[in-house]
Structures are given as structure tokens and as C-alpha cells.
Amino acid sequence: MLEGKYQDFYTQISTQIKKENIFTDKLHTLAYGTDASFYRLIPKIVIKTDNADEVHKIVTLSNEMNLSVTFRAAGTSLSGQAISDSILIITSRKFSDFRISDDKTEISLQPALTGAQTNNLLAPFGKKIGPDPASINAAMIGGIAANNASGMCCGISQNSYKTLKSMKLIFADGARLDTGCSESKDAFRKSHGEFLTALKNIATETKNDEELSALIKKKFKIKNTCGYSINSLVDFDDEFEILQHLIIGSEGTLAFIEEITYYTVEDLKDKASALMYFKDVKEACNAVTKLKLARDAKTIVVDAVELMDRAGLASIENDPAMPDFIKDFDENVTALLVETRAINDKELDIQISQLEELLEEFDVVRDIYFTKDVQEYTLYWKIRKGLFPAVGAVRKVGTTVIIEDVAYPIESLAEATLELQALFKKHGYSEALIFGHALEGNFHFVFTQDFSDEKEVKRYDEFMNDVVDSVAVKYQGSLKAEHGTGRNMAAFIEVEWGRTAYSMMKRIKDLFDPKGLLNPGVIINDDAQAHLKNLKAMPATNDLVDTCIECGFCEPTCPSNELTLSPRQRIVINREISELKRNGKDEEAKEYLDLYQYDGIETCATCSLCSTACPVKIDTGSLTKYLRAEQNSQRANGVANFVASNFSTTLTGMKFGLHGANLMHKLIGTASMESVTDTIRDWTKGKSAKWSTSMPKAITINTKFEQKSRDKKVVYFPSCINRTMGRSSVSQEEKELFDVTVELLQKAQYEIIFPEDMGNLCCGMPFSSKGFNDASKQKSQELEKALNKASKNGEYPVLCDTSPCTKKMMESFESDISIYEPIEFALDFLAKDLEFTTINEPITIHTTCSSRKMGLEAKFKELASLCSTEVIVPADVQCCGFAGDRGFNFPELNKSALRSLKTQTAGAKMAFSTSKTCEIGLSDESGLDYNSIFYLVNKVTKAKNL
Structure with missing residues (x-):
């Protein structure tokens, strides 16, 4: 319940x-208030903003009422x-407009x-943005700029600070400025x-202070995000350049970034990577130093060097993509993942030879091998990017994973790294590991911590003080190289920078934010114990998700990420509910459960795409299915079992309903039908199914031909769906999918076998x-038995015309029969049996969640390219959100998941997928008539002349 000023603020x-974009309840304030750090504060009010004008209104009012505000983008921030x-x-x-300059050298x-969306926009032009954090798939531009997040390749030459052109800003007092507009600057x-x-x-004072100027120049020769970007004070004379470069890395404490314009950088496509294994960390660090000096002298080209110590390798050695021999390495072996890029393949070969020659003197335990294979090196880099969450996943349940982020002068790298490892031993962090951007002297070290025990908190404090002394004092390095100061290092800025520089930073904060209302406690914090307060607990909730460290990598793939909750947020809430129950607070737990029903249970598509983005494959969809099973009453299970046992009767009922809906549509027309069904949905509070023009007609298939x-x-x-649902009333296709599939198979000279009692079969x-x-298992076992018999125990391949059903069969069946969905069947069989003639018409395809999880995304593009010269793949569309029949009862999930579909499929003449229900939702939201890819394959093929 809001009180005082907060209630007044909410009212206004x-x-x-x-x-609907303002949240004050306990579920949403906890869920939306969680980031990837090991700190937790619960906001009084959360507001989702769709545009800069809304931010301006909030900031202006909060300033008038002296209420503090914090800005948040994706929440992948690690320092609180x-x-x-x-x-x-x-x-x-929705706050995601962009502009690309005509010559592609700038992007606003x-x-x-x-970051990934941005690079997808620039990819067709051979460009990208400079910053490349490991979290680039999830991290948003606002956070990337506000934290000066860098990454594996950009170093300090292509980070946000160096590639910034201009900004649009909102200040604490509500003032607005566009540094790229002369009129705006004049008004300011x-x-x-x-x-x-x-x-x-x-x-001017800073430039005139020779000692301070020298210190700033020295410290920004390496990565440094500890404190403000005071290098701007010596790098620029123009006050607007100084101002906007101070905003980079200011973590929302000086102003809000409503838009940023970057200079783009070249994205060289010819690349090679090598995973090198050195005898120990000292040898690896010495190799890094030689690589760095050679690159700076421009005698070699090396774009990235990532170090992984033996503990880091151990955390990923069981990944199928990693070589088996890693398991046999001794405790000292250290890896470097090295990448070089070139303007063409010939130059790339030269660069590889130069690198191999440069590294000949070093003691490696395996021969150095550079690969140009895109799939091979992409896997290596994907594993490296997921190393932090992967490490966190093996921690003891209930503990927190902590990642620190330091940088050393390159000449001290080996000595400093050995000292860091010695500090691990001194303080008993035996599980700690080191990895990071070695070429920049930037290492991340990861360890686990129990914050529920005061003795453990004291150990952590003593360890951090030793780290601070080693990094900042002894080696004159950066306590935060790219993760931002946050609350984590705010207490130690003066230790690193000294009193004069820190005083200058405080003056900057006071100038931009005189009331101290923007993100208080971050960067500037006089509390010497700030790093030990508001520590986040990670209680157990369910084995399915307990390894989650709340990094947020999963969120972009989730169809409900804008509508309700993301996978990370669902896990956060379940952890809270479990902890409340353990502590006997059942009433409060019930409050959360009631609020969670719609946001957590009903609007989860259970597509499990979150597991494909999660480095440790956590499947929050499985958690939702588990919770649904818990909620199902004995009576509901009984009904489900009855339906399973009388399945053909159920399908007949479905057909009757579809036939009735179609008949009414014919009688009263589209507009009236939509009006009537929408009214009924309102009356029933969303319990009746949504109707649309994409609703299929009822069909009956004929297998006796x-x-x-x-x-x-x-x-x-x-599939049972395709035995029941046919074309919609507005479809331009003339045949049903069953008939098209039969025609296609017969054209390819196949004899078709159908399983017995097919009307009762379901995956x-x-x-x-x-x-x-129980009902699911019953149907799966019945189907497996029937298919075994029909295929003579796997002698013949089995084709299912729906990808999600195929995936379910693959997961559930125990027998060894070859099951194919349309994409792989077409590529593995029909591509050999038929002659394809590519059409010159733009098409678009949608890869279903199941197809993605089966690794068929690239294969679908390959198949579509056999059929059409132009294949459009919407970059920002993942799960369609229809989720079987959920799209009928929760159409808002489908609509939210496909909010960018219409724009990104512009120009397409035909549209294809591999699941009927997905196609209903896709058709509704795009205005295109989506059908099975078999329609297109049938259209562009003819029998081969044998």
C-alpha cells in the first residue's frame, strides 16, 4: 500500500x-525490480515507459516531489x-525506434x-556497433551506453565512449537536450x-592540474568503468562533447538517454579462431602480453583474446561442443581463445601464419589450430559468452554467484593474475575461476558466496578489501573494467582514484543532479559498507530452475516478455513463494500465488525457448507445466483421462464447433462475427475462445485412396490438429494439407502407410x-505402438506434418524409429526424389519453437531457398505465442509475441511454417495467409525423369 508522497505521485x-503500465503490487515490484546483480531493493512503484515523453513526465514530477528514480533497460547489470x-x-x-544514415556510417x-537487434539491422551493410558485451543478445542499448559496456573485441577503441556521435537526454530537472541538434544546444x-x-x-581545472590529467590519461589506457568517464574532461574542449561523454558509463546517475547515435564499425566476415591450451596461467598471460604489444605495434592483427583458467575449462568441459581431451588436462592448463579477422580469405591466411609464428616460443599442451569453420568457432564463442551463467549453475543451491571485473596494465598481467589466484587460496575460495578479455588486461573472476551467514559476509568483505588493495593500489589497475561501478565498487572509488579525482566526480554528480534523485547510492556513495548491504538471497524453489542466477539472458526469446513476466521473473517469484512457505508465511505466499496465476501460469507459452538462450539450458516452460500439474484437481485429471480414452469422439466435437462457427460467420459476416464473439469474451471475462478470420474450417480426411x-x-x-482443422474461410489455397502431403509423397514415388486406428491417435x-x-503418457504410448507396427519397427521412416508433435514424439518415444517433421523430411528425402524449380517471389517463413529446439532454423532457411529466390526471416520473431490452443483463450499473448511481425514481413507474398495453430496466429497478426511449407514444396517441384 502506497503512503505519503508515493501515493500522491501515483495519483498524479x-x-x-x-x-496498466504502472505497478505497485508486490509481485510486479519484486519481479521487475530484479536485475542480474547480487543486490536487491524492492521499488515502491515500477513504471514501464513506451517513449521519451513518458520518461520526461515521470522525471519532471519526481523532481518536483523530491522522489528518487532509477532507470532500467534489460537489467543484465551485474553491479547493482x-x-x-x-x-x-x-x-x-516498444521503446525501440531507430534510424540508419544513408551511408550506413551512423545509427540512431x-x-x-x-545489441543483437542493432547488429541484425546493420548486418546487411557489413556494419555493426562497436560495443560487444557477452550479454549482447539480451542487453539493451540504453544499458550498454549507460554502463559503457564493452566486451571481447571492442576493447577501448570501439566502445560507446569512442564511437559516440550524439545523444538525446533528459536531465534531473526535466530539461531535454539533443547534442546532435544546433537548435537544441542553443536553447540549452x-x-x-x-x-x-x-x-x-x-x-579547465582538470586540464590545468598536470598530475590529475596524467593520472586520467594513464588509467584510461586500459578499460575503466570505475567512477565517471572523467577522461572526457581532458579529451574534449567543447562543453557538449564533455557532457555527452560523461553520460557514457554514468549508470543513470546524471541523465536519461532517450536516444544515442553511434558511429558504426566494419563487420569483417572473414574470421578464424583458435582455442589454445598453455601449460599454466603464467605462460598464457605472457603470450597475451606478446600479442598485445605486437598488435599495438601493428605487426600482427588480432581482434580478441579470451583467457579461461583450468577451473573455467572444468565448468564447461562436459559441453558437447568441447573436445573430450580437456577432461584430461592437469590443474594448471590455461586456455586462450584467439580471433583474427581480415578483409578477405587470403589476408586471413597471412594473419593466421603470423600469429602461429609469434606464439611458437610458448609452451602449449596441444598444437595450435585455427579454424575458419563458422559453426565451429561460433560454438567456442557461444560457450565463452555463457561461461559466467554456466559457472553459476554449478554452485551450491542457496548461494550467490559473484562476478568481479578488473583490469591490469598489460605489463603486469602475469604477476597480477598469479597474485589474484593466491588471494583465492588465502580466503578459501577454492571454486573461484578466472576468465575474460585478456588482450585488454581485463579479467572476470567468479566465485560463490553464502550471504545468509555473517561469518561468510565478513570473509567476503576481507577478500574484497585485499582485491581492492592488489588491483587498485599495487598494480594501479581498474576495479571495474566494463561492468560499471554500481553499488558494488562505489565505496572504493576514492581508493582507486585518490581524493582529488573523486572530489571532481562528486562535483560532477552535484552539478547534474543537485537533489541527488537520480539512482542514489550508485557510483557516488559515502557508505563504506554499501557493498555489504541489500544482498540478494537465492533460495531454492524447484530442481528444474534452482541453477538460475537471474542473468536475464533468457528474456529476449520469451513470447510474454512484454505482456507479463519473463522466465527470469517467473523464477524470482517462485523463489519468493517457496521462501515464504518455508517461513510459515502462507497467507503472503497465497497473495503471490493469486497474482501469479495470470502473469506466471496462464500467459506462459511453455515453448521452452528460454532454454535455448540459457547457457545452462534452464527450461522455465517445464516449471510452468509442473505447476499446472500441481493445480489440476483429481476431477480435472479424470476428465483429461476420459478425453484421452475417447479421443476420436473429442475430435468430432471439435469439428462440430468449428463447423458451427463457420456457418455463423457465413450467415452474419466478418464484422458482426467479430463483434459478437468479442462481446461474449467480455461477458465471460476471457473464458470463451477468440474468433478470427483465420479460424480454420472443420475437415475430415480420407485415407482410403x-x-x-x-x-x-x-x-x-x-497430427490430430491437421485431421480436424482445415483451411480458413479466407485462405487462398485450394487443397487441405493432408491432400497436399499425399500428392507430394505420391509425386516422389512413395507408397503411403497410415497407422491403424488413426482417429484415436495423438502425440x-x-x-x-x-x-x-498421465493422459499425455497414455496417448504417447498408444501412438508409439501404432507407429512401430506401421513402420515395421523402424524399417520405414515416419513423417508427421506438424513440428511440435514430432518433437513431442521424439522426446517421449523409447523405441528406435526414425521420425521426421516436414523440414528434415523434405531435405533428406524429397530434395533427392523431386526436381525443384525456384520461384522468383518473396516469401517469409516462421520456424516454430519445436523446430528451433531441434536445430532446424538454418535447415528451414535452406529448404525455403530451394523454393524461392527471396526468403524473409523476421529477425525479432521467436515464439509466436499461440502455444497450441492457448492463442484462442489468451490471444493477447499471441499479439504481444508477434508485435513486430507485420513490419518485418513487409513485401512477402506467401508465408509458411510447420504447425497449424502457429499458422493461425501468424496469419492473424501479419495479414498474410500462413500455410505449411509442404504447400510451397508441392508447388515448385515435379517428379524426376528416372
Whole structure:
């Protein structure tokens, strides 16, 4: 319950911002208030903003009422800079407009685009942005800039600071500035002349202080995000350049970035990587030093060097992509992952030879081998990017994984790293490991910590003080190289920088934010114990998700990420509920459960795409299925079992319903039909199914047709969906999918075999997705038995025309029969049996969640390219959100998941997928008529002349 100023603020702001985007309840404030750090604050109010005008209204009102605000993008922040106990402003995924300059050298971005989305936009032009954090798939531009996040390749030459052109900003007092617009700058000079004069004076003082200027130049020769970017004070004379470069890395404590314009950088496509194994960390660090000096002298080209110590290798050695021999290494072996890029393949070969020659003197335990194979080196880099979450996943349940981020001068790298390892031993962190961007002297070290024990907190404090003394004092390095100061290192800025520089930083904060309302406690914090307060617990909740470290890598793939909750947020809430129950707070737990029903249970698509983005494959969809099963009553399970045992009768009922809906549509027309069904949904509070023009007609398939006996045989199992649902009333196709598939198979000279009693057969997915596990198992076993018989125990391949059903069969069946969905069957069989003639028409394809999890995304593109000269693949569309039949009852999930589909499929003439229900939702949201890819394959093929 809000009180005092917060209630007044809510009353006023809710007249200016949509109420559905303002959250004050305990579930949403906890869920949205969580970031990837090991700190936790619960905001009083969370507001999701769709545009800069909304942010401006919030900041202006909060300034008038003296209430602090914190800005938050994706929340992949690791140092506690994206949390608040006051007002948390979140940039929603709608806050994502962009512009690319005509010559492609600049890109202007709103804050909610992820780094990966941005690079996808630039990829067709051979460009990318400079910053390349490991979290680039999830991290948003606002956070990347506000934290000066760098990464594996950009170093300090292509980070946000170095590639910044201009910004649009909102200041603490509500003032707005576009540093790329002369009119805006002139207006700002008039309204904030004293501010600019004071800023200029700070810069002049700094330049005139030779000792301070020298210190700044020295410390920014390596990566440094500890404190403010005071290098801007000596790098620039123009006050607007100083101002905007100070914003980089300021972590939302000086202003809000409503738009940033980057200079783009070249994205060289010819690359090679080598995973090298040195005898120990000292030898590896010495190799890094030689590589760095050679690169700086421009005698070699090396773009990235990532170090992984033996403990880091051990955490990933069981990954299928890693070589088996790693398991046999001794405890000292250290790896370097090295990448070099070139303008062409010939130059790349030269660079590889130069690198191999340079490293000949070093003691390696395996021969150095550079690979140009895209799949091979992409796997290596994917594993490296997921190393932090992967390490966190093997921690003891209930402990927190901590990642620190330091940088050393390259000449001290080997000595400093050995000392860091000695500190691990001194303080008993035997599980600690080191990895990171070695070429920049930037290492991350990871260890686990129990914050529930005061003695353990004391151990952590003593360890961190020793680390600070070693990194900042002895080696004159950076306590934060790229993860930002946050709350984590705020207490130690003065130790690293000295009193004069720290005083300058405090003056900057006071100038930009005189009331101290922007993200208080971050960067500037006078509490020497700040790093030990508001520590986040990680209680156990369910074995399915307990390894989650709340990094947020999963969020971009989730269809409900903008509508309700993301996988990370679902896990956060379940942890809280479990902890409340353990502590006997059942009433409060029930409050969360009631709030969680819609946001957590009903609007989870259980697509499990989160597991494909998670470095440790956590499947929050499985958690939802588990919770649904827990909720199912004995009566509900009984009904499910009855339906399973009388399945053909159920399908007949479905057909009757579809037939009735179609008949009414014919009688009253589309507009009236939509009006009537929408009214009924309102009356029933969403409990009745949504109707649309993409709703299929009822069909009955005919398996009794004449065919020749042939040597080639295939078992065809039409899914229950495709035995029941046909084309929609607006479809331009003339045949049903069953008839098209039969025609295609016969054209390819196959004899088709159908399993017996097919009307009663089902893979079990409609039951398992709702948590009816017994009914699901029953149907799966029945189908397996029937297919075994039909295929003569696997002698013939089995084709299912629906990808999700195929995936379910593969997961559930115990027998060794070859099951294919449309994509692989077409490539493995039809591509050999038929002659393809590519059409010159633009098409678009949607890879279903099941197909993605089966690794068929690239194969679908390959198949589509056999059929059409132009294949459009929407970059930002993952799961369609229809989720079987969930799209009928929760159409808002489908709509939210496909919010960018129409824009990204513009120009397509035909659209294809491999699942009927997905195709219904895709058709609704795109305006295109989505059908099975078999329609297109049938259209562009003819029988080969044998």
C-alpha cells in the first residue's frame, strides 16, 4: 500500500501514463525490480515507459516531489545499478525506434533495442556497433551506453565512449537536450548557461592540474568503468562533447538517454579462431602480453583474446561442443581463445601464419589450430559468452554467484593474475575461476558466496578489501573494467582514484543532479559498507530452475516478455513463494500465488525457448507445466483421462464447433462475427475462445485412396490438429494439407502407410502442456505402438506434418524409429526424389519453437531457398505465442509475441511454417495467409525423369 508522497505521485502520474503500465503490487515490484546483480531493493512503484515523453513526465514530477528514480533497460547489470527502493523506470520493448544514415556510417537508437537487434539491422551493410558485451543478445542499448559496456573485441577503441556521435537526454530537472541538434544546444545554452559554465570550469581545472590529467590519461589506457568517464574532461574542449561523454558509463546517475547515435564499425566476415591450451596461467598471460604489444605495434592483427583458467575449462568441459581431451588436462592448463579477422580469405591466411609464428616460443599442451569453420568457432564463442551463467549453475543451491571485473596494465598481467589466484587460496575460495578479455588486461573472476551467514559476509568483505588493495593500489589497475561501478565498487572509488579525482566526480554528480534523485547510492556513495548491504538471497524453489542466477539472458526469446513476466521473473517469484512457505508465511505466499496465476501460469507459452538462450539450458516452460500439474484437481485429471480414452469422439466435437462457427460467420459476416464473439469474451471475462478470420474450417480426411505398391515406403501420421482443422474461410489455397502431403509423397514415388486406428491417435502434447501427465503418457504410448507396427519397427521412416508433435514424439518415444517433421523430411528425402524449380517471389517463413529446439532454423532457411529466390526471416520473431490452443483463450499473448511481425514481413507474398495453430496466429497478426511449407514444396517441384 502506497503512503505519503508515493501515493500522491501515483495519483498524479496515473493521469499521464497508462495505468496498466504502472505497478505497485508486490509481485510486479519484486519481479521487475530484479536485475542480474547480487543486490536487491524492492521499488515502491515500477513504471514501464513506451517513449521519451513518458520518461520526461515521470522525471519532471519526481523532481518536483523530491522522489528518487532509477532507470532500467534489460537489467543484465551485474553491479547493482539497475535496482531501486523508490521509483523504477523501465524502458519497455516498444521503446525501440531507430534510424540508419544513408551511408550506413551512423545509427540512431532508442534505448530498448538490444545489441543483437542493432547488429541484425546493420548486418546487411557489413556494419555493426562497436560495443560487444557477452550479454549482447539480451542487453539493451540504453544499458550498454549507460554502463559503457564493452566486451571481447571492442576493447577501448570501439566502445560507446569512442564511437559516440550524439545523444538525446533528459536531465534531473526535466530539461531535454539533443547534442546532435544546433537548435537544441542553443536553447540549452539559454536555459542552462550556468550549468555549462560550471562544467567547462571543471574541465579547465582538470586540464590545468598536470598530475590529475596524467593520472586520467594513464588509467584510461586500459578499460575503466570505475567512477565517471572523467577522461572526457581532458579529451574534449567543447562543453557538449564533455557532457555527452560523461553520460557514457554514468549508470543513470546524471541523465536519461532517450536516444544515442553511434558511429558504426566494419563487420569483417572473414574470421578464424583458435582455442589454445598453455601449460599454466603464467605462460598464457605472457603470450597475451606478446600479442598485445605486437598488435599495438601493428605487426600482427588480432581482434580478441579470451583467457579461461583450468577451473573455467572444468565448468564447461562436459559441453558437447568441447573436445573430450580437456577432461584430461592437469590443474594448471590455461586456455586462450584467439580471433583474427581480415578483409578477405587470403589476408586471413597471412594473419593466421603470423600469429602461429609469434606464439611458437610458448609452451602449449596441444598444437595450435585455427579454424575458419563458422559453426565451429561460433560454438567456442557461444560457450565463452555463457561461461559466467554456466559457472553459476554449478554452485551450491542457496548461494550467490559473484562476478568481479578488473583490469591490469598489460605489463603486469602475469604477476597480477598469479597474485589474484593466491588471494583465492588465502580466503578459501577454492571454486573461484578466472576468465575474460585478456588482450585488454581485463579479467572476470567468479566465485560463490553464502550471504545468509555473517561469518561468510565478513570473509567476503576481507577478500574484497585485499582485491581492492592488489588491483587498485599495487598494480594501479581498474576495479571495474566494463561492468560499471554500481553499488558494488562505489565505496572504493576514492581508493582507486585518490581524493582529488573523486572530489571532481562528486562535483560532477552535484552539478547534474543537485537533489541527488537520480539512482542514489550508485557510483557516488559515502557508505563504506554499501557493498555489504541489500544482498540478494537465492533460495531454492524447484530442481528444474534452482541453477538460475537471474542473468536475464533468457528474456529476449520469451513470447510474454512484454505482456507479463519473463522466465527470469517467473523464477524470482517462485523463489519468493517457496521462501515464504518455508517461513510459515502462507497467507503472503497465497497473495503471490493469486497474482501469479495470470502473469506466471496462464500467459506462459511453455515453448521452452528460454532454454535455448540459457547457457545452462534452464527450461522455465517445464516449471510452468509442473505447476499446472500441481493445480489440476483429481476431477480435472479424470476428465483429461476420459478425453484421452475417447479421443476420436473429442475430435468430432471439435469439428462440430468449428463447423458451427463457420456457418455463423457465413450467415452474419466478418464484422458482426467479430463483434459478437468479442462481446461474449467480455461477458465471460476471457473464458470463451477468440474468433478470427483465420479460424480454420472443420475437415475430415480420407485415407482410403488407391495407390501403387512401391519400393519406397513412408508412414504418414497426420497430427490430430491437421485431421480436424482445415483451411480458413479466407485462405487462398485450394487443397487441405493432408491432400497436399499425399500428392507430394505420391509425386516422389512413395507408397503411403497410415497407422491403424488413426482417429484415436495423438502425440500427447495437448495434455502435457496443461499438466495432464498421465493422459499425455497414455496417448504417447498408444501412438508409439501404432507407429512401430506401421513402420515395421523402424524399417520405414515416419513423417508427421506438424513440428511440435514430432518433437513431442521424439522426446517421449523409447523405441528406435526414425521420425521426421516436414523440414528434415523434405531435405533428406524429397530434395533427392523431386526436381525443384525456384520461384522468383518473396516469401517469409516462421520456424516454430519445436523446430528451433531441434536445430532446424538454418535447415528451414535452406529448404525455403530451394523454393524461392527471396526468403524473409523476421529477425525479432521467436515464439509466436499461440502455444497450441492457448492463442484462442489468451490471444493477447499471441499479439504481444508477434508485435513486430507485420513490419518485418513487409513485401512477402506467401508465408509458411510447420504447425497449424502457429499458422493461425501468424496469419492473424501479419495479414498474410500462413500455410505449411509442404504447400510451397508441392508447388515448385515435379517428379524426376528416372
